[in-house]
Amino acid sequence: MTQQAEPKITLPRDAKGKRSVFFDDPAIDQIMTFILELSAEVSVVYDRMDTVERLLDEKGTISRDDIEAYRPNEDVESARNERREAYLKRVFRMHPETGPKD
Amino acid sequence: MPLQHEHDFLVTGSHDEMNRQHYVSRLRMHILNQIGGGVRDVYENRVKPAFEKDKGRIPKNETEIHKAMMADHYGRTWSTMMVNCQDMVWDSVRPAIERAQPDLNDRVRGVNARYGSVTLNPDIAMPRYLEAADIHRMPGNYHTERAVDDATQGALYDRGRFVYNGGAAGPFADGIPRTMAAYIKARWPEFKPKRILELGCTIGTSTVPFVDAFPDAEVHAIDVSAPSLRYGHARAEALAKPIHFHQMNAEDLDFEDGSFDLIYSCIIFHETSRKAYPKILEECQRVLTSGGMMAHTELTPVANMSDFDAFYIDWDAYYNNEPFYKTYTSLDPQEWVTGAGFEQDKFFQVSIPDLDRSSSDAFADSVSNPTVADSKAARVGESARWYTYGAWK
Numbered sequence: 001m002t003q004q005a006e007p008k009i010t011l012p013r014d015a016k017g018k019r020s021v022f023f024d025d026p027a028i029d030q031i032m033t034f035i036l037e038l039s040a041e042v043s044v045v046y047d048r049m050d051t052v053e054r055l056l057d058e059k060g061t062i063s064r065d066d067i068e069a070y071r072p073n074e075d076v077e078s079a080r081n082e083r084r085e086a087y088l089k090r091v092f093r094m095h096p097e098t099g100p101k102d
Numbered sequence: 103m104p105l106q107h108e109h110d111f112l113v114t115g116s117h118d119e120m121n122r123q124h125y126v127s128r129l130r131m132h133i134l135n136q137i138g139g140g141v142r143d144v145y146e147n148r149v150k151p152a153f154e155k156d157k158g159r160i161p162k163n164e165t166e167i168h169k170a171m172m173a174d175h176y177g178r179t180w181s182t183m184m185v186n187c188q189d190m191v192w193d194s195v196r197p198a199i200e201r202a203q204p205d206l207n208d209r210v211r212g213v214n215a216r217y218g219s220v221t222l223n224p225d226i227a228m229p230r231y232l233e234a235a236d237i238h239r240m241p242g243n244y245h246t247e248r249a250v251d252d253a254t255q256g257a258l259y260d261r262g263r264f265v266y267n268g269g270a271a272g273p274f275a276d277g278i279p280r281t282m283a284a285y286i287k288a289r290w291p292e293f294k295p296k297r298i299l300e301l302g303c304t305i306g307t308s309t310v311p312f313v314d315a316f317p318d319a320e321v322h323a324i325d326v327s328a329p330s331l332r333y334g335h336a337r338a339e340a341l342a343k344p345i346h347f348h349q350m351n352a353e354d355l356d357f358e359d360g361s362f363d364l365i366y367s368c369i370i371f372h373e374t375s376r377k378a379y380p381k382i383l384e385e386c387q388r389v390l391t392s393g394g395m396m397a398h399t400e401l402t403p404v405a406n407m408s409d410f411d412a413f414y415i416d417w418d419a420y421y422n423n424e425p426f427y428k429t430y431t432s433l434d435p436q437e438w439v440t441g442a443g444f445e446q447d448k449f450f451q452v453s454i455p456d457l458d459r460s461s462s463d464a465f466a467d468s469v470s471n472p473t474v475a476d477s478k479a480a481r482v483g484e485s486a487r488w489y490t491y492g493a494w495k
Contacts, residue, residue, distance in 0.1 A: 006204035009248050011196050011258070016243070017235030017423040020185060022178040029182050036186045040125050047121035068117050077105060077124065084125055088132040092183075094140060094176065
């Protein structure tokens with residue numbers, strides 16, 4: 001008997017259990033999801049640009065494979081984290097009249 | 103922030119996926135520190151005065167604070183960001199895990215055990231507290247199996263928890279157990295456990311530091327979730343750490359009376375239930391040797407904190423699928439430990455400064471002068487102290 005190929009495993013995106021809605025209009029909760037997800041995508045694009053720039057500085061010419069294979073060392077990761085934190089402070093700031101000042 | 107140690111079985115992701123994961127870590131820290139940091143000010147400056155004006159008194163407990171804060175748009179914005187970010191943590195890891203399968207399961211299955219072992223029990227019943235909801239909103243929880251010999255949830259938890267912590271617990275995600283083990287050795291240097299048992303070990307990140315701290319001991323670790331244990335075993339072998347994993351329920355251990363000198367756990371009780379908690383403590387009492395010790399790091403009891411702090415720490419109880427959290431933090435551990443048969447004067451509790459995030463003076467001080475005074479609770483990533491309690495038998 002030949003062994004059957006193992007089926008592909010897919011993972012659910014949603015957790016079992018209640019997902020709370022916080023605003024009177026659930027559309028606001030939904031829009032917050034879109035905004036937060038978008039913020040991640042902008043950051044990912046920024047990091048990809050950063051990879052391209054670093055590789056170009058280093059090698060002068062690069063391929064797509066170079067980009068995919070690039071992994072930041074601790075110094076680069078820490079520079080990226082500084083950039084991410086500054087970005088988060090610019091984008092996700094609470095209105096000063098309704099919250100604490102930074 | 104350190105990068106995660108990449109052992110042979112860790113699944114990280116592509117260039118972009120890893121950057122997404124690292125961003126989500128920073129986003130979470132931003133929500134906790136910047137947005138969450140404003141919650142107290144909003145309460146003091148706006149919500150409490152408005153409540154007082156309306157009712158002629160201040161909120162009388164954390165439940166009233168909770169209700170008032172959740173009617174405020176700052177509380178709502180903070181909360182919806184918290185829930186979204188929690189979901190983003192797991193979702194940032196999911197595609198890479200899916201892609202790694204079924205190869206990952208094959209590699210885990212093919213592990214040649216040189217150091218430890220894993221013993222599974224396919225007949226074990228999953229406790230209701232794991233079946234009812236996915237804890238921490240991790241889709242599939244610790245235990246769901248999607249294939250024969252599945253280790254998927256272990257891989258999801260390993261990478262996802264690192265993203266969740268933002269690396270705050272170190273490259274091995276072991277800040278708490280490393281702190282516990284160092285503390286036990288520093289405070290009780292003459293205590294030399296020969297057999298050690300960890301309860302609720304999941305993938306063994308919390309087991310490894312005890313192997314390192316007590317190299318002469320035989321270390322066992324139990325959990326009910328097979329995918330976590332399979333993955334944890336593979337991880338331990340990759341790290342060359344001798345650990346014996348067993349699929350067991352801590353409420354009903356298959357070990358003989360008096361068979362371990364040290365039994366410990368890292369933040370597991372609040373994920374069980376009111377019925378399970380005393381049973382687990384009774385099992386500790388039964389399985390410990392005479393002169394043995396149990397030690398549990400857990401959430402700080404709310405009795406030790408202000409109403410506002412209790413409201414803040416209890417957020418997870420309402421919105422992060424942790425049904426027993428709120429009841430657990432309302433209990434007095436000493437009462438339950440003695441209720442399980444330990445003697446009153448053998449009980450101890452202490453708030454231990456995190457090894458990585460505190461000064462060595464603060465750590466040494468907690469050894470010579472153990473106190474729970476400064477144990478204001480905080481979520482993982484915020485806290486630099488760990489409330490730990492236990493007893494000698």
